[in-house]
Amino acid sequence: MAGGKLSARQKMINLMYLVFIAMLALQMGKEVLSAFGSINAKLDRANNSFNTKNDLALNDLKKKAGENEEFAAAAVTAQSASELSKTLYDFLGAQKEMIFTGNNVKDREDFESMDKTSFLDERYHRGGKVSPEGQQLLDQMDTYRNGMIALIGDSNKDLADQIAADFATDDITDSEGKTQDYISYHFVGFPMVSSITKMTQMQNDIKVVENELLSKLLSGNLKELASIDNYETVMTTSKGAYYTGSTFDGVLSLGRVDASTKPSRVDLKLDGRPISADKVSYDGGKLVLGVNTGGVGDHNITGSLFYPQDGKEIEVKVDQKFTTINKPNSATIAADKMNVVYRGVQNPMTITFAGVADSKVKASGNGLTPAGGSKYTMSPGKGKEVTINVxxxxxxxGGTVSDNATFRIKDIPRPVGTMRNDDSGAMKMTREAVGGAPVGATLPDFDFDLNLRVKSFKFKAPGSATVLVQGNKLNQQAKNALRKAKRGSSVQIFEIQAEIQGNSTYKLRRISPVIIELSN
Structure with missing residues (x-):
């Protein structure tokens, strides 16, 4: 990005890109995907503009090559730089095209649909290491970086250092001390619109470097020019993040960013707590904060920057805000036909609102009870549906937002009778086993683990009257009827009455009977 020597427009674009990279680490919602697409489009327009400017500058140098030896040498350097730049620029363009075609993107302006990560994850990084395709990108960057630095030599150390930094392919250690290779850090796990924008930004860096080099070569020397290049646009907003449908109130102004404007003293606070000196660094005249983003919600950076002027310090007040939102850690996957809650049980529910702390979310509905944080339980009553309002x-x-969801209410499915935990409904047993085994009831394949207790049942053996049994085992009268039954005949256990332990008021559906063939 050529340090503090970029055009005002370019530096504004770079700043916006860095802001949205930070937003990506916090929340990858549809708004952020659209924002990346918007930045990518702006960078593309800037790159097209640079293409025209750089071509004109290169042609001017070629025309001036005959004027003196200095311009002749400059033209040779410019041509070599142009060829190096074009090689990497075109390679990145081919990679972006490959991403679009590989993901079968039909509408290249539908940025909200470009949220997939798997394509580049699998293409650039396989088996826990950089793939040959990923290595090809690194090799192209290495060739460009080394070639450009060799061309510049000692004539412009600042530009050479910036190229070395912007196109470095070394392993990267993040803020948590974890070291990752360049591909993992910049491309693995990122939505494809972010990767495309990253490549467009690299193309923009190439054009900016080429433009600066051509400009200095065209001037006939490589001395730093004191000009508007030492300024960049500064955007001030009332919010750190904006929601769809709200009004963006950003204010743009010019700010000087060369090293001569570095503050002599910094006194800043984050949410009222002092920011320590080790959290502050400098990029030319720009102050870079490396503070933790904190919890979900609004955060304020306040205080003062002090600049030397005429032997004294001039205080500049700081009052800025940013908003932290939750980092995505799970996908939202819903089975559209399964929006069901069951009557008679405690249905566990998780209710959240993207980007909003749980303490700022309120949910209500008939039978809904909070259980702490984002957890709730639903015990629906009568009716066929229940609506939860959030x-x-x-x-x-920015005020409040609301949403709701409607769930169908269903009764607990019909239980089946069991003997010795066999729920097949028809089985073969000895009469001794029938006489001693408990009668049970169960709900096979039901998502809730309910404990059903049998209260009574009817028993019928061939040639004997039906016996009503209280409890869950045959009484003496039923056992007498069982003894009279012949071997190979079938006895029936039916009209089983049971209840849910802990919820005896719920009336279960009719329980299916059990038929037993006597084996002796």
Whole structure:
């Protein structure tokens, strides 16, 4: 990005890109995908503009090559730089095209659909290491970086250092001390719109470097020019994040960013707590904060920057805000036909609102009870449906938002009778086993583990009257009827009455009977 020597427009674009990279680490919602697409489009327009400017500058140098030896040498350097730049620029363009075609993207402006990560994950990084395709990208970057630095030599150390930094392919250690290879850090796990924007940004860096080199070569020397290049646009907003449908109120202004404007003293606070000196670094005249984003919600950076002027310090007040939102850690997957809650049981539910802390979310519905944080239980009553209404207070002071979901209410399925935990409904047993085994009831393949207790049942043996039994085992009268039954005949246990332990008021559906063939 050529340090503090970029055009005002370019530096604004770079700043916006870095802001949205930070947003990606926090929350990859549809709004952020659209934002990346918007940045990518702006970078593409900037790159097209640079293409025209750089071609004109290169042609001018070629025309001036006959004027003196300095311009002749400059033209040779410029041509070599142009060829190096074009090689990497075109390679990145081919990679972006490969991403689009590989993901079968039909509408290249539908950025919200470009959320898949698997294509580049599998193409650039396989088996826990960089793939040959990923290595090809690194090799192209290495060739460009080394070639450009060799061309520049000692004539512009700042530009050479910037190229070395912007196109470095070394392993990267993140803020948590974890070391990753370049491909993992920049491309693995990122939505494809982010990867495309990253490549467009690299193309933009190439064009910016080429433009700066051509400009200095065209001037006839490589001395730093004191000009508007030492300034960049600064965007001030009232919020750190914006929601769909709200009004963006950003204010753009010019700010000087060369090293001469580095503050002599910094006194800043984050949410009222002092920011320590080890969290502050400098990029030319720009102050870079490396503070933790904190919890979900709004955060304020306040305090002052002090600049030397005429032998004294000039205080510049700071009052900025940013918003932290939850980092995505799970997908939302719903079976559209399975929005069901069951009557007679405690249905566990998780209710959240994307980007909003659980404490700022309120949910209500008939039978809904909070269980702490985002957890709730639903015990539906009468009726066929229940609607849950959810409202959330937005973290940026933007008011409240609401949503709702309707669930069908179903009764507990019909239980089946069991003997010795056999729920087949027809079995073969000895009469001794029938006389001593308990009669049970169960709900096979039901998602809730309910403990059903049998209260009574009827027993019928061939040639004997039906016996009503209280409890879950044959009484003496039933055993007498069982003894009279012949070998090979079938006895029946039916009209089984049971209840849910802990919820005896719920009336279960009729329980299926058990038929037993006597084996002796």
């Amino acid at each position: 409202s959330a207070t937005l973290p940026d002071g």
